[in-house]
Amino acid sequence: MEGLAILCLLLAAAALTEISAEAHPPPVTNFSISVKNLCTIYWQWSPPEGVNATCKLWYDSHLGEDEVISLKTFRVEEVALNERICLQVRSQCSVSSTNPSDAVEMCTVPPEGDPESAVTRLQCIWYNLCQMNCTWLPGKKAPPGTNYALYYWYSPLEKSLQCANYYTEGELIGCSFDLLKGKVSGSEKIQIMVTDTAGTIRPSYNITFLNSVKPEHPVITALSFQNDSLYVEWESPENFESNCLVYQVEITDSKPELYKAEESKNKCHISQTPQDLPGNSKDKNCFVISDVDRDTLYTVRVRAKASKYCFEDKNLWSAWSPEKSIGQKPDPTFYTITLLSIPVAISISTLLLLLYLKRLKIIIFPPIPDPGKIFKEMFSDQNDDTLDHFTFL
Numbered sequence: 485m486e487g488l489a490i491l492c493l494l495l496a497a498a499a500l501t502e503i504s505a506e507a508h509p510p511p512v513t514n515f516s517i518s519v520k521n522l523c524t525i526y527w528q529w530s531p532p533e534g535v536n537a538t539c540k541l542w543y544d545s546h547l548g549e550d551e552v553i554s555l556k557t558f559r560v561e562e563v564a565l566n567e568r569i570c571l572q573v574r575s576q577c578s579v580s581s582t583n584p585s586d587a588v589e590m591c592t593v594p595p596e597g598d599p600e601s602a603v604t605r606l607q608c609i610w611y612n613l614c615q616m617n618c619t620w621l622p623g624k625k626a627p628p629g630t631n632y633a634l635y636y637w638y639s640p641l642e643k644s645l646q647c648a649n650y651y652t653e654g655e656l657i658g659c660s661f662d663l664l665k666g667k668v669s670g671s672e673k674i675q676i677m678v679t680d681t682a683g684t685i686r687p688s689y690n691i692t693f694l695n696s697v698k699p700e701h702p703v704i705t706a707l708s709f710q711n712d713s714l715y716v717e718w719e720s721p722e723n724f725e726s727n728c729l730v731y732q733v734e735i736t737d738s739k740p741e742l743y744k745a746e747e748s749k750n751k752c753h754i755s756q757t758p759q760d761l762p763g764n765s766k767d768k769n770c771f772v773i774s775d776v777d778r779d780t781l782y783t784v785r786v787r788a789k790a791s792k793y794c795f796e797d798k799n800l801w802s803a804w805s806p807e808k809s810i811g812q813k814p815d816p817t818f819y820t821i822t823l824l825s826i827p828v829a830i831s832i833s834t835l836l837l838l839l840y841l842k843r844l845k846i847i848i849f850p851p852i853p854d855p856g857k858i859f860k861e862m863f864s865d866q867n868d869d870t871l872d873h874f875t876f877l
Contacts, residue, residue: 509535509575511585512543512557517592519565521637522644522675523689527571527590528558539577544584546572553579562673564689566602568594597686600625603632603678605656608692609800612700613665613723616692618647619658620678623685631681634659638674640667665723668694698800699729702786704808705768714773718786718805728794731786732801733771737811738781781811 510532518526531541544553547561547569563569570591574584595602603620611617618634637644647659663674676690699721706717720729776782785804790797 508583509539509541509577509585511588512573512575515573515588515590517571517590519592522635522677523562523565523691524675525561525563525565525569525571525592526558527560527573529573529588530557532575532585535575535577542576542579542581544574544576546587562675562691564691565592565595565687566689568592595687595689597684598623598625599686601627601684602686602688603657604688606676606678606688606690608674608676608690610663610692610694610697611660612721613697614662615660616663616674617658617660618676618678618690619653619656620688621655622657626680626685630685632657632659633679633681635677635679636661636674638663638668638672644675644677663694671695693796695796696798696800697790697795699724699788699790699802701803701805702731702769702788704784704786704805707784707808707810709776709778709810710772712775714776714782714784714810715770716772716784716786717768717770719768721788721802724790725794728791729788730791731769731771731788733784733786734804735773736783737777777811779812781809783807783809 512529512532514528514530516528518528520526527545529543535541542553542555543557544551545559547559547563552559559571559573568591570589572587572589574587576584601623603623603626606618606620608616608618616636618636620632622630622632632650634647634650635644636647645661647661649661650657650659652658672694674692674694676692677687678690679685679687702718702720704716704718706715708715714735716733716735718731720726785807787802787804789799789801
């Protein structure tokens with residue numbers, strides 16, 4: 485009996501120890517932080533001391549609203565370092581523990597410099613799967629004539645590089661660098677930092693995900709009439725697979741009231757010509773507008789954007805293709821002469837009608853002679869004859 489009692493006491497003590505460890509383990513130790521590349525933050529810590537051997541430690545880390553529970557004693561995140569970034573870590577003895585340790589927090593140091601000196605509206609667009617274009621506006625308190633410097637990094641690079649191709653677009657300042665699709669994946673992130681060469685402005689950071697892209701504009705290769713339809717054909721921008729683009733075709737004519745805009749994914753089967761060898765032929769796209777007038781001038785242009793089936797749809801349309809026209813524009817001289825001749829023709833017609841009506845009135849209603857006038861003329865003739873008679877005698 486005594487042995488059984490001792491065994492029960494030992495089991496109870498072990499259970500109490502496990503419950504105690506499960507309930508509230510000590511906090512982590514040796515918490516540290518470091519920043520690599522441009523925006524890669526490494527948080528590291530050591531397991532808490534004095535933890536019961538039966539406790540399998542898990543770590544619950546919070547980065548804002550983002551929570552991760554893991555066995556790892558570190559956490560790595562890519563975060564734009566434009567402000568103070570803090571991570572809180574708690575240790576616990578199970579994944580679903582309701583009694584973790586006290587939180588330990590470690591934060592980054594915010595960038596130095598006046599916040600109003602940092603560039604604004606920093607954004608980067610992946611252009612045609614081959615080039616990254618980044619633009620920004622100078623900060624309100626940036627010194628005049630600031631020489632900006634853009635640095636970038638992504639996983640294939642051993643260290644960050646400085647952009648060399650700077651340009652301006654109105655008030656915007658920009659820089660572009662090569663970023664070929666073959667060297668990066670669709671899940672890649674590009675870390676960007678813009679500062680100045682003198683170090684007088686506050687650095688500004690950006691992380692761009694390669695899940696959206698702006699294509700180059702298509703090129704119209706054929707424009708023709710086929711019976712009563714207008715046939716448009718164009719080539720896709722390079723670097724894109726055939727099903728990764730959608731198009732918008734705009735057709736306008738010389739009559740202002742006609743406007744047509746359509747989206748098209750149609751592929752056209754084009755017969756090969758001698759220059760289209762099997763290894764060099766390209767998929768071409770077409771669009772057909774029915775019920776057109778060959779005596780009207782039609783102007784056509786096309787643009788493209790990445791399909792949502794291949795990339796995130798951010799409505800990044802390409803520029804419009806160069807316009808092409810077909811048909812005949814009406815002669816404005818003809819319309820001018822027509823407009824001027826209409827009132828003249830109306831005036832002449834009105835005058836002729838009035839003359840005709842007057843003549844018709846005379847025929848239908850002839851004038852009635854005046855009897856008094858007739859007798860007056862008769863007596864006047866007799867008086868003249870009498871005077872002639874007496875003169876003769």
